[in-house]
Amino acid sequence: MKNMMEVKDLTFTYSGASEPSLKAISLPVEKNKVTALIGPSGCGKSTLLRGMNRIHDLYPGHRYEGAINLLNADEKAYTNILDIKKEAELIRLRQRVGMIFQKPTPFPMTIFENIAYGLRLSGVKKRTELQEVVEQSLRDAALWEEAKDRLSHDARGLSGGQQQRLCIARAIALKPEVILFDEPTSALDPISTLAIEEMISVLREQYSICIVTHNMQQAARISDYTGFMYLGEMIEFDQTDTIFMKPSQKQTEDYISGRFG
Amino acid sequence: MRLIMNRVFIVFSTFAALVGLIFLGWILFTLFSKGLQGLSFDVFTKDLIEGGLRNVIVGQIMMSGIATLIGIPVGILAGIYLQEYGANSRSTEFLRDLSDVMMSAPSIVVGTFVYAIIVVPTGHTSGWAGVLALFILMVPIIVRTTDDMLNLVPIELREAGIAIGASKYHVTMNIVVRYAKAGILTGILLAFARVVGETAPLIYTSGSSEFWSTDLTGTFPSLTVSIYNLATMPDDQMVQLGWTGAFLLTTMVLIINLLGRYASNKKRSK
Numbered sequence: 207m208k209n210m211m212e213v214k215d216l217t218f219t220y221s222g223a224s225e226p227s228l229k230a231i232s233l234p235v236e237k238n239k240v241t242a243l244i245g246p247s248g249c250g251k252s253t254l255l256r257g258m259n260r261i262h263d264l265y266p267g268h269r270y271e272g273a274i275n276l277l278n279a280d281e282k283a284y285t286n287i288l289d290i291k292k293e294a295e296l297i298r299l300r301q302r303v304g305m306i307f308q309k310p311t312p313f314p315m316t317i318f319e320n321i322a323y324g325l326r327l328s329g330v331k332k333r334t335e336l337q338e339v340v341e342q343s344l345r346d347a348a349l350w351e352e353a354k355d356r357l358s359h360d361a362r363g364l365s366g367g368q369q370q371r372l373c374i375a376r377a378i379a380l381k382p383e384v385i386l387f388d389e390p391t392s393a394l395d396p397i398s399t400l401a402i403e404e405m406i407s408v409l410r411e412q413y414s415i416c417i418v419t420h421n422m423q424q425a426a427r428i429s430d431y432t433g434f435m436y437l438g439e440m441i442e443f444d445q446t447d448t449i450f451m452k453p454s455q456k457q458t459e460d461y462i463s464g465r466f467g
Numbered sequence: 468m469r470l471i472m473n474r475v476f477i478v479f480s481t482f483a484a485l486v487g488l489i490f491l492g493w494i495l496f497t498l499f500s501k502g503l504q505g506l507s508f509d510v511f512t513k514d515l516i517e518g519g520l521r522n523v524i525v526g527q528i529m530m531s532g533i534a535t536l537i538g539i540p541v542g543i544l545a546g547i548y549l550q551e552y553g554a555n556s557r558s559t560e561f562l563r564d565l566s567d568v569m570m571s572a573p574s575i576v577v578g579t580f581v582y583a584i585i586v587v588p589t590g591h592t593s594g595w596a597g598v599l600a601l602f603i604l605m606v607p608i609i610v611r612t613t614d615d616m617l618n619l620v621p622i623e624l625r626e627a628g629i630a631i632g633a634s635k636y637h638v639t640m641n642i643v644v645r646y647a648k649a650g651i652l653t654g655i656l657l658a659f660a661r662v663v664g665e666t667a668p669l670i671y672t673s674g675s676s677e678f679w680s681t682d683l684t685g686t687f688p689s690l691t692v693s694i695y696n697l698a699t700m701p702d703d704q705m706v707q708l709g710w711t712g713a714f715l716l717t718t719m720v721l722i723i724n725l726l727g728r729y730a731s732n733k734k735r736s737k
Binding site for chain 1: 641
């Protein structure tokens with residue numbers, strides 16, 4: 207079982223839309239690898255990513271068809287996350303499949319509480335355990351040195367790049383199996399972008415990662431596999447090197463060489 | 468020609484602004500000069516019957532305070548419902564419009580309504596009737612400010628909360644409301660400032676009393692109603708006491724408004 211997640215023939219229609227935004231999409235997310243999704247604006251890559259932890263369900267009326275399989279903890283079988291109905295199970299799903307958004311989203315709390323919040327919700331109560339996990343998560347997110355002296359300060363006082371690393375720390379504190387990144391660096395400067403990219407290549411050792419990016423160089427730099435999407439369809443999916451060096455589809459070649467999109 | 472129009476326009480708008488400011492300054496000046504004359508220690512230590520204002524000040528604050536204490540949870544919860552739970556439904560829009568209408572409802576109408584449903588059946592004015600009238604006036608204000616402030620919370624923050632496994636309830640209470648806290652607090656202060664200076668809803672509901680009372684089931688002392696009564700009395704000393712009361716009331720409302728400003732400024736500078 208080398209795939210952590212498998213999207214199979216997923217068709218997704220937004221509430222009130224007549225046409226589906228995703229048409230029979232398939233995508234494997236291999237374990238401990240980075241899978242990138244590229245494509246022009248509106249191609250459905252964020253829509254796909256937001257289906258993988260069912261954050262779409264925050265708004266009623268959207269329709270899924272097909273399957274999104276997530277490897278069970280025993281690594282023997284898959285569960286189709288589209289079958290989940292109960293809120294408690296959706297919460298469990300989101301603890302297993304974390305998400306980082308385009309804009310940094312620090313909660314209106316202290317730096318410590320930002321990370322401890324998800325842990326508390328998942329039932330961790332002991333102060334010492336909280337402190338341990340908070341420190342480890344901040345270290346893993348390369349923020350510990352900058353933040354250790356101001357854990358009790360409001361997280362909104364951090365810079366944009368620091369806030370985004372805080373959000374990553376917050377996600378990994380829950381020990382997810384998959385982390386979804388939705389254009390995590392598009393609101394950041396080049397230095398912060400570099401820091402996040404380096405972190406992703408380290409995080410790969412422990413997590414399976416799927417990242418949506420507008421930046422093709424970024425996909426080429428950090429991913430193992432790349433999927434090119436266009437108008438709600440998966441045009442081509444392959445190893446990143448193949449996609450960028452020898453794409454088999456004309457549309458892929460046109461896009462990565464900058465001829466459209 | 469265009470230049471002339473420009474100058475004329477500037478002159479007119481400056482003049483209009485000055486007229487407004489002159490009256491504001493005039494009111495404040497009159498209040499301060501007349502009010503301060505009668506200000507003494509006795510005003511705060513003696514009740515109305517002995518020539519002070521102690522009982523009516525306490526009465527006014529008690530009624531407004533209790534109305535606020537009941538109004539805060541009701542108003543905030545209703546605001547949360549409008550913004551977080553009833554999104555885009557027709558009934559939500561209707562409730563929102565309704566609270567807008569209620570916000571501009573003339574306060575005398577609210578007073579008359581409470582008179583009809585409480586004072587007439589019970590046969591006498593009471594503090595609770597006054598509290599109810601003030602409560603009805605302030606809830607729409609709190610509902611609308613809560614609604615507006617929650618609307619300013621970025622949608623990404625809600626999604627981020629859901630994405631780390633928080634339930635909708637947790638996201639709302641721990642993240643969304645906390646983010647909008649300063650704005651909601653400002654709304655509460657402004658709502659309090661609005662009702663604490665109200666006279667019309669209290670005239671027939673709480674009435675006013677010259678004696679010390681903390682019993683809300685009976686006729687209750689009210690500063691605003693007392694000012695109204697004192698101002699029409701033939702005795703100069705009484706009229707003077709009315710001025711002092713008006714001065715104190717204005718100062719109180721000013722301070723609360725400034726506090727509200729301060730709270731919202733502090734939020735913006737973050």
